[in-house]
Amino acid sequence: MSLDEIQKPDAHVSNGAADPSPWLTIYRTLRSEILSDNLPSGSRLPSEKQLCDRFSVTRMTVRRALQALQQEGMLIARKGVGVFVRRTPPCYQITDGNRFIDNITAAGDTVGTQTLSISRERALAEPAEALKVPRSTRVIVITRLRLINNEPTFLNCKQLPAALFPEFDAVYARRQSVDDVYRHHGIDTHRREETRITSGFATEEEAAVLGLAVGAPLLRSRSVNEDETGNRIEYSNGCWPLTAVEFVFPSPSENYHHTKRGGVHG
Amino acid sequence: MSLDEIQKPDAHVSNGAADPSPWLTIYRTLRSEILSDNLPSGSRLPSEKQLCDRFSVTRMTVRRALQALQQEGMLIARKGVGVFVRRTPPCYQITDGNRFIDNITAAGDTVGTQTLSISRERALAEPAEALKVPRSTRVIVITRLRLINNEPTFLNCKQLPAALFPEFDAVYARRQSVDDVYRHHGIDTHRREETRITSGFATEEEAAVLGLAVGAPLLRSRSVNEDETGNRIEYSNGCWPLTAVEFVFPSPSENYHHTKRGGVHG
DNA sequence: TAGTGGTCTAGACCACTCG
DNA sequence: GAGTGGTCTAGACCACTAA
Numbered sequence: 036m037s038l039d040e041i042q043k044p045d046a047h048v049s050n051g052a053a054d055p056s057p058w059l060t061i062y063r064t065l066r067s068e069i070l071s072d073n074l075p076s077g078s079r080l081p082s083e084k085q086l087c088d089r090f091s092v093t094r095m096t097v098r099r100a101l102q103a104l105q106q107e108g109m110l111i112a113r114k115g116v117g118v119f120v121r122r123t124p125p126c127y128q129i130t131d132g133n134r135f136i137d138n139i140t141a142a143g144d145t146v147g148t149q150t151l152s153i154s155r156e157r158a159l160a161e162p163a164e165a166l167k168v169p170r171s172t173r174v175i176v177i178t179r180l181r182l183i184n185n186e187p188t189f190l191n192c193k194q195l196p197a198a199l200f201p202e203f204d205a206v207y208a209r210r211q212s213v214d215d216v217y218r219h220h221g222i223d224t225h226r227r228e229e230t231r232i233t234s235g236f237a238t239e240e241e242a243a244v245l246g247l248a249v250g251a252p253l254l255r256s257r258s259v260n261e262d263e264t265g266n267r268i269e270y271s272n273g274c275w276p277l278t279a280v281e282f283v284f285p286s287p288s289e290n291y292h293h294t295k296r297g298g299v300h301g
Numbered sequence: 302m303s304l305d306e307i308q309k310p311d312a313h314v315s316n317g318a319a320d321p322s323p324w325l326t327i328y329r330t331l332r333s334e335i336l337s338d339n340l341p342s343g344s345r346l347p348s349e350k351q352l353c354d355r356f357s358v359t360r361m362t363v364r365r366a367l368q369a370l371q372q373e374g375m376l377i378a379r380k381g382v383g384v385f386v387r388r389t390p391p392c393y394q395i396t397d398g399n400r401f402i403d404n405i406t407a408a409g410d411t412v413g414t415q416t417l418s419i420s421r422e423r424a425l426a427e428p429a430e431a432l433k434v435p436r437s438t439r440v441i442v443i444t445r446l447r448l449i450n451n452e453p454t455f456l457n458c459k460q461l462p463a464a465l466f467p468e469f470d471a472v473y474a475r476r477q478s479v480d481d482v483y484r485h486h487g488i489d490t491h492r493r494e495e496t497r498i499t500s501g502f503a504t505e506e507e508a509a510v511l512g513l514a515v516g517a518p519l520l521r522s523r524s525v526n527e528d529e530t531g532n533r534i535e536y537s538n539g540c541w542p543l544t545a546v547e548f549v550f551p552s553p554s555e556n557y558h559h560t561k562r563g564g565v566h567g
Numbered sequence: 568t569a570g571t572g573g574t575c576t577a578g579a580c581c582a583c584t585c586g
Numbered sequence: 587g588a589g590t591g592g593t594c595t596a597g598a599c600c601a602c603t604a605a
Contacts, residue, residue, distance in 0.1 A: 057593085058593080083571080084570090092595085093595050094595095095594070095595075096595085101572095107502065112571095112572060112573090113602090114571070114573065114602050115571050115601075115602035115603035116571065116572080116602085117571065118571090131550055228552050229549065229550065231547055231548065232498050232548040233392070234518070234520055234544070250372070252372075252543055277500045277501075278500070280499075281497055281498070281499045282497065282499075284496040284497070284550045286493065286495060322574070322575090323575075324574080348589075349590080349591065359575070361574090361575070361576075361577095362574080365574085367591095379591080380591050381584035382583085382584060383589095384590095
């Protein structure tokens with residue numbers, strides 16, 4: 036296998052020979068029409084019935100193609116309404132160590148924020164461990180949806196030890212900025228302590244806010260921030276549509292690995 | 302997270318036999334049987350026809366459930382043979398900056414390697430840029446499948462500037478170790494310069510070697526290694542089944558971010 | 568109320584694998 | 587040749603949305 040094949044973005048496409056199967060033809064046709072902006076972002080596709088006529092197949096065959104495109108995040112269906120082009124998937128580069136907003140705006144894109152919920156809860160095992168506080172410590176839980184160029188692109192949920200930020204609500208209500216909350220409480224500087232990348236599949240809620248199909252694959256990021264004295268101040272959990280993001284991690288350290296006899300480096 | 306968490310909207314009715322929808326019931330049933338090891342890893346499921354009888358539905362309904370489980374990497378179908386449980390998905394932690402093998406063996410797992418191909422090619426634009434060599438420079442392309450506990454888990458393709466490793470084949474043939482090739486050519490130490498995490502969907506080839514369904518979501522990692530003098534010696538491209546891996550990136554730098562008025566930190 | 572997508576049925580033919 | 591999964595047909599009923 037060549038590297039080209041590893042990098043090939045086309046998933047379902049097999050040999051470029053003649054029509055392998057009707058649904059694959061429909062898949063490829065619609066996909067290229069979306070990518071060529073022939074079906075522009077946000078536009079509504081012809082109804083399934085109309086697509087049946089166009090391609091001379093039954094609904095189940097059309098739906099097979101639509102389902103694959105939904106899984107990839109290119110289409111989103113709304114029951115009783117229609118099927119819509121979700122986005123010509125751009126891929127935003129997120130460089131670890133930079134602020135979210137700097138990553139995006141540096142490329143000329145605009146960032147928006149919707150605060151979905153703010154609540155107080157008792158920390159569960161995992162966030163408690165990450166924040167180095169006892170379980171059931173009171174935490175502020177804030178869920179926000181980040182929009183890039185007005186497209187819902189990143190769903191984020193932060194947990195902050197409540198004791199550290201007694202005036203969270205007032206400050207956040209005024210500025211909608213967690214950074215401002217930090218500053219207000221005397222934290223002028225902080226750093227990312229660790230980032231973890233995993234993945235999964237969209238729950239109903241995630242799918243709804245991100246405009247994805249339920250069960251669509253997601254990239255999940257989890258990180259911990261600490262202030263300059265090493266206090267853990269934030270546990271953050273977020274998810275992206277699979278195709279929407281590329282994480283860039285610069286050189287993790289200046290340590291060199293010594294090659295080992297008989298070892299294998301990956 | 303998975304489709305398992307889908308809640309039926311009209312679940313207010315108390316009759317215990319309330320079926321949300323047949324395919325979702327089948328999905329959940331099979332999924333729990335796999336996770337509970339009732340259907341052990343590697344075992345063959347009853348044929349679709351048998352599942353139809355068991356659940357009293359038609360094949361299309363059974364297949365709807367099987368398709369979702371294939372997409373998640375829990376099942377893999379082999380035409381003309383049957384449907385098999387792929388794995389009770391473990392999640393391997395890969396910490397950036399460590400060697401591949403150290404990451405895995407530290408947790409007590411075993412690592413194996415299958416060399417799939419070795420060839421010489423001319424560098425395409427992207428690897429050439431990453432390696433800081435002109436396009437069409439001769440590179441050694443080596444594709445390997447890494448097995449963890451005898452399960453194909455990581456597909457990796459490295460590109461090395463051919464001029465730097467004139468005796469690649471002889472050394473690699475002897476030891477099957479890229480590290481040994483480095484040492485043989487006087488490179489005793491090297492470091493990861495950058496790592497990028499993206500994702501995508503399995504091509505036919507990737508699906509075949511990883512035992513996944515075509516189009517199943519993948520995590521892709523791309524990295525560049527350099528020697529102690531800063532020469533780029535390796536461009537590496539790999540992919541994992543979505544649920545098989547968690548990437549851990551420790552504190553990227555000691556630089557602190559100053560909170561910015563009106564800024565938002567993500 | 569008309570149109571949409573979500574689901575399901577009961578068949579069918581095919582390519583593939585294996586004994 | 588028997589059994590398997592992959593695909594497709596031509597219907598059907600439902601829940602949902604919008605005019």
